[in-house]
Amino acid sequence: MSVAHEQVAHEQQVLARIERVRRGSARLREQRVTMAHGAGGKATQTLVESVFLRRLGNPVLDRLEDAAELVAGGARLAFTTDSYVVSPLFFPGGNIGDLAVNGTVNDLAVQGATPMFLSAGFILEEGFAVEHLERIVASMAEAAAAAGVQVVTGDTKVVQRGGADGCYINTAGIGTMVPGVHLSIASVRPGDVVLVSGPVGEHGVTVMLARGELNIEADVTSDTAPLSGMVAALLRAVPGVRALRDATRGGVATVLNEIAKAADVSVVVDEVAVPVRPPVRGTAELLGIDPLYVACEGRMVAVVGPDDAQTALDTLRSHPGGEQAAIIGRVAADPPGLVLLNTVFGGTRIVDLLVGDPLPRIC
Amino acid sequence: MSVAHEQVAHEQQVLARIERVRRGSARLREQRVTMAHGAGGKATQTLVESVFLRRLGNPVLDRLEDAAELVAGGARLAFTTDSYVVSPLFFPGGNIGDLAVNGTVNDLAVQGATPMFLSAGFILEEGFAVEHLERIVASMAEAAAAAGVQVVTGDTKVVQRGGADGCYINTAGIGTMVPGVHLSIASVRPGDVVLVSGPVGEHGVTVMLARGELNIEADVTSDTAPLSGMVAALLRAVPGVRALRDATRGGVATVLNEIAKAADVSVVVDEVAVPVRPPVRGTAELLGIDPLYVACEGRMVAVVGPDDAQTALDTLRSHPGGEQAAIIGRVAADPPGLVLLNTVFGGTRIVDLLVGDPLPRIC
Incomplete structure (x- = not known):
């Protein structure tokens, strides 16, 4: 699967803005810390680069x-x-x-x-x-x-x-x-397959609702859980896993953006393939937020080579807590640095890093 | 130097109280967290034992x-x-x-x-x-x-x-x-010598005054500094150092109490030997606090065998920042678990763990 440039031609304006942010990303414009600086999205990235990496940077920290x-x-x-x-x-x-x-x-x-x-x-x-x-x-x-x-x-x-x-x-x-294992989001390459280990957004929606400020009731509980057992099983079954990331602040969308930027690739997600439990989907719709941006605390994104995809999926699904694991997308060469979503309506849109903070204090 | 039981005979009431607290130390009486629970003294110790060690305890954590x-x-x-x-x-x-x-x-x-x-x-x-x-x-x-x-x-x-x-x-x-080095406050034994690496109480007094709530001016700055170089020099010169502790929350007095209790020994301090800079002494007197309880952030207590005492003192004094290092006391067998202070006035008193919190938010 590949995505041609023309598919995103109408997104040139968005691309240009992203490029501007990218070039100017080492400059913090705000004079005061805002909630967005803690949200895991663009503002956090700018703060980390302009304040922390600039002063404390070293080859280990710089990898983020x-x-x-x-x-x-x-x-x-x-x-x-x-x-x-x-x-x-x-x-x-x-x-x-x-x-x-x-x-x-x-x-x-x-x-x-x-x-x-x-x-x-x-x-x-x-x-x-x-x-x-x-x-x-x-x-x-x-x-x-x-x-x-x-x-x-x-x-x-x-x-x-x-x-x-x-x-x-x-x-x-x-x-x-783990001996012999080297995971890095920078090692992701075109053709790779992207999986999630379970339904997304449950933790964030649960915490939102637990605040009691919204008049919404939904049968949803946090997915908080250790991933260490599932990761060990996956690494045994697929030693060549490219990268794993738990989808916390900023959700799956933020993880995919980090992958796209670190590996200079495009990540193309099929919205229909992303597992979202009905109460999470319903609540997210009421709140006007995309479940892809909502924090999980027991789900991860896994990227594997195309030949390992089925084994990885089977391994995740056979592990407790991974029954609803799914292949949600693929990695392409172009346009580098971007996450594209093939929507349920048949369109394609860019899934950008969060600018603001729709869900503060989630973790 | 040893301290006979009769020297503290008049302290029997105090001893009895300490014993009661010690026996009941795994029970937290308060229903709410107080500032004292964060002060590093008795209340902190009770909180740590009754809540944290009880639930999370393991052979490593239990050593504290x-x-x-x-x-x-x-x-x-x-x-x-x-x-x-x-x-x-x-x-x-x-x-x-x-x-x-x-x-x-x-x-x-x-x-x-x-x-x-x-x-x-x-x-x-x-x-x-x-x-x-x-x-x-x-x-x-x-x-x-x-x-x-x-x-x-x-x-x-x-x-x-x-x-x-x-x-x-x-x-x-x-x-x-560091290979071959095993430091533990439990290894301290009667006859050992107690040193401090420099004047005490500067950090705590500095922060107190910086709050601007007191009408006191004093020429004092924090002693915040890394001790790693000094420790490395000391361990080279005296590989048999028994124990080191930086004197932060609760100051030197709290460190000495931890040593006395962990090693089941008595620590006898000569008040006149404890280095305290005049502005710190003056401010502490005005505030009604003992510099021995005031936090340092670049000073340590060292305990060494009697034959190593002079070498340790010379090593500390020859290191930048250690010019005013001093031998402040000795370890005795009795009364176990207590710190005694030979005061400048010629008396002896027990230096107990802090019960309240005279200096909150110092570090």
């Missing part, structure tokens, strides 16, 4: 993988961190505690590492209920046991009332790289 | 060292984390950025590890000035270069106005254990 690959003491390791500021702290299917474990476990797993050790840093607001903290920590313990990792070091800070929204958690994680 | 010692991929590593919530973010001598690098570097160094890699997780408040973020990140870069570490992975979250006090930073760090 979900986890850094290191050699320490002769061992090949992966190292990652994430802060969790989800609001509300408790939601159907999970809470900030299991989220903080699964999120970091997943960042290690999709880098091709076996997650082993976590750190946990708590920032608690004065007055936070100890009973809630107990529930959160109990969930962390269960999630750690399920993922086969140990929390080995921690820290607790307390800030005055009004200085935090109850509880923030940072986890960092160390994993050992 | 400044950094966890691990084996991953055959490599002996140290792993640690700290969140930084200092207020104000900028203070004489430093800011939250270099603090976040130095603090984690130091936790690795005092564990006997060579700091190598850091993660950085930012929680930013909507509206935070990008200019301030730039200064913070620039300071992190300078501190990382000075300590010889690389920031290799990061994360940025933004919370709504009122959801954070401008900027919180979590850093986690990985170091490689």
Whole structure:
């Protein structure tokens, strides 16, 4: 499958804008941090490039993988961190505690590492209920046991009332790289096949609804789960997997954009092939958002060579939690750096990086 | 030097109280988190034991060292984390950025590890000035270069106005254990000698004054600095160092209490030997606090065997930043678990763990 230039000729204006942003991407125009800077989309990318990479950049950090690959003491390791500021702290299917474990476990797993050790840093607001903290920590313990990792070091800070929204958690994680495996979104090439490991958008929609600000009821729970077992099974079945990414902030759409840009390829998605559960689709429609942009916390995007596609699909589907895995698209050469969606209506449109932040504080 | 039981006979009431707290230490009485739970003293210890260790405990975490010692991929590593919530973010001598690098570097160094890699997780408040973020990140870069570490992975979250006090930073760090070195506060034994690497309390007093709420002016700057170079020099000169700890939250007094309890020994400190710069002493007196409890961010406590004491002192003093290092006390067998202070007035008193929190949000 390939996409000819003429298919996107009418998108020249959009392309031109993207090029401008790309060229000017190392300049932050805002003087104040906005919610969009934390949303995982364009603004986050600009902030990361203009502030963090400019000052702290080095060959490992510059790669901006979900986890850094290191050699320490002769061992090949992966190292990652994430802060969790989800609001509300408790939601159907999970809470900030299991989220903080699964999120970091997943960042290690999709880098091709076996997650082993976590750190946990708590920032608690004065007055936070100890009973809630107990529930959160109990969930962390269960999630750690399920993922086969140990929390080995921690820290607790307390800030005055009004200085935090109850509880923030940072986890960092160390994993050992699976021998012989080298996953990188930059290695993706035309002809490759794109899969998702399950229905998308459940976590984000669940958290949105749990805020109770919308008058919507839907039977949806977070997909928060460790991906480490599924990744291990996939790497055994398909050692040549090109790249894996968990689809968190910014959802599947953001992951695909990162792949398209890193590998300088086009990713062409068939909208009809993307698994979305009916309550998620319905809620997303009511909210005017695209499920492709909604965060998952237990789903990943996998890119494999064309000959491995069926094996990969079968492996994902036979793993618990992967029953609804699907092939959702293919990689093409042109137009490089872009994600195209063949819509259910038969059209094609560009799936761009998010500019604003439709769903803040989702993770 | 030894301390006979009779010297503390008049402290029996205090001892009895301490015993009660010790026996009941795994039960949290409060239903809400208080500032004291984040102060590094007794309340923190109770929270950690009753909530975190009870649920997440394992042989590595249970040791509660400044950094966890691990084996991953055959490599002996140290792993640690700290969140930084200092207020104000900028203070004489430093800011939250270099603090976040130095603090984690130091936790690795005092564990006997060579700091190598850091993660950085930012929680930013909507509206935070990008200019301030730039200064913070620039300071992190300078501190990382000075300590010889690389920031290799990061994360940025933004919370709504009122959801954070401008900027919180979590850093986690990985170091490689120095071969042949095994530092542990539990290995401290009677007869050992206790040193500090420089004047105490400067960071805490500086931050206190920088808040501008007190009508005190004093010529004092934070001692924030990496200890990794000094630790490396000390371990070369005295490979048999028993234990090192950086004296952060709760200051030198808290470190000495942790040593006394972990090693089941008594630590006897000569107040007159503790280096305290005059403006720090004067400010602490005005505030009614003891400099021994005030956080440093570039000072450590070292415990060495009696035959190594002079070499250790000479090594510390010949290292930049260690010119005012001093022998401040000795380890005795009795009374186990307690820190005693021979005061400048000729008396002896127990230096207990802090119960409340005289200096919140110092790091």
